[in-house]
Amino acid sequence: MTTDKTEQKAQRHKSRQQKVKAGVDAKIAAAQQEKGILLVLTGNGKGKSTAGFGSVVRAVGHGKKAAVVQFIKGTWGCGERNVLEQLGVDFHVMGTGFTWETQDREKDTQAAETAWLAAEKLLQDESVDLVLLDELTYMVSYHYLDVERVVQALANRPAMQHVIITGRACHRRIVELADTVSDVTPIKHAFEQGVKAQQGFDY
Numbered sequence: 001m002t003t004d005k006t007e008q009k010a011q012r013h014k015s016r017q018q019k020v021k022a023g024v025d026a027k028i029a030a031a032q033q034e035k036g037i038l039l040v041l042t043g044n045g046k047g048k049s050t051a052g053f054g055s056v057v058r059a060v061g062h063g064k065k066a067a068v069v070q071f072i073k074g075t076w077g078c079g080e081r082n083v084l085e086q087l088g089v090d091f092h093v094m095g096t097g098f099t100w101e102t103q104d105r106e107k108d109t110q111a112a113e114t115a116w117l118a119a120e121k122l123l124q125d126e127s128v129d130l131v132l133l134d135e136l137t138y139m140v141s142y143h144y145l146d147v148e149r150v151v152q153a154l155a156n157r158p159a160m161q162h163v164i165i166t167g168r169a170c171h172r173r174i175v176e177l178a179d180t181v182s183d184v185t186p187i188k189h190a191f192e193q194g195v196k197a198q199q200g201f202d203y
Contacts, residue, residue: 045184137167
């Protein structure tokens with residue numbers, strides 16, 4: 001490639017990137033509002049809880065106060081909990097495990113109620129900057145918790161409090177209320193290929 005063609009290619013690239021930068025700068029300039037964000041991580045793909053916990057680590061790393069309420073997964077060891085509790089993150093764990101293991105609707109409903117009461121207190125606490133409601137979506141879709149009650153607590157939380165909700169099949173009322181929604185789509189999953197969940201990677 002000649003020097004002239006190389007320079008022309010470089011100039012075209014620079015011109016394209018300048019247009020991209022102008023568009024990004026305009027969006028940044030327009031986004032001046034500060035508020036607590038409601039983030040929903042839903043869909044059938046892997047990584048929703050992992051992403052939620054990553055945000056908790058980020059908040060703690062900036063000196064923010066964070067808390068976690070875990071639904072569904074309470075009987076498993078939790079590597080994130082092992083670390084985050086040492087950093088002052090408050091955990092409330094439903095503790096009954098997967099509903100297909102307990103096979104006890106009354107017990108699951110009572111456990112969900114107890115965990116949700118803890119969540120409601122956190123959602124009223126202005127000192128808590130970030131609340132992770134891990135696997136909350138199942139409590140609503142299984143009708144262990146009333147969606148109106150959940151939506152009301154989320155809508156009336158402190159103005160600057162961030163909330164992250166994870167789990168499949170998030171109820172449309174919560175999706176409508178949310179500021180940001182990511183639908184995690186599965187392409188491949190090791191479990192479907194006979195690979196078991198492994199400590200330090202899956203939990």
